[in-house]
Structure formats: structure tokens, C-alpha cells
Amino acid sequence: MGYLVTPDWREIVDSKHYYSNWKIRTYLSLPFNAASRLVGGIANREIPVWLREPLLGFFARMYDCRMDEAVQSDFR
Incomplete structure (x- = not known):
């Protein structure tokens, strides 16, 4: 009701x-x-080798990642 x-x-x-x-x-x-x-x-x-640096580099720049602290900093 x-x-x-x-x-x-x-x-x-x-x-x-x-x-x-x-x-x-x-x-x-x-x-x-x-x-x-x-x-x-x-x-x-799997990301192709030729696309890794532009794609992952863009991601690192967007989120302000410090690549000098990364275990592998060259994206390959």
C-alpha cells in the first residue's frame, strides 16, 4: 500500500x-x-617487436613511468 x-x-x-x-x-x-x-x-x-617501443613508450609517458627503475628498459 x-x-x-x-x-x-x-x-x-x-x-x-x-x-x-x-x-x-x-x-x-x-x-x-x-x-x-x-x-x-x-x-x-604478443606485441610485435616493431610496435613495442611506440606502444609501450606511449603508455610509459602517459602514466609517467620511470623507465630507469625498470628491469628491462628498452621494450624489446
Whole structure:
């Protein structure tokens, strides 16, 4: 009975953290398992030698990695 009177009680109490049904349905419909398998498959691939320096160098610059502390600093 109370649900019929105030169907959006969660929104009234805390509208900042309220998630509507369409948001939940949208989130649950995303293909997380397929995306995880795709990223895992890509991560298991070996990076070709000619692509290692540009790709890993870009990653090191983006995250400000100190390559002088690395065990292997030449990416090969």
C-alpha cells in the first residue's frame, strides 16, 4: 500500500543517489562478459617487436613511468 502512495520514496529521501529503472536496465544490458573476453584476448596477444617501443613508450609517458627503475628498459 505504501508503495502505491510514494513509488519514488528513494528519490525523495536521497535524490542524488537515486537510480531509476531505465538506468538499471541499461547497465544490466551491457555486454560485460563479451567485453571482458575481448580485452582478455587482446591482452594475451604478443606485441610485435616493431610496435613495442611506440606502444609501450606511449603508455610509459602517459602514466609517467620511470623507465630507469625498470628491469628491462628498452621494450624489446
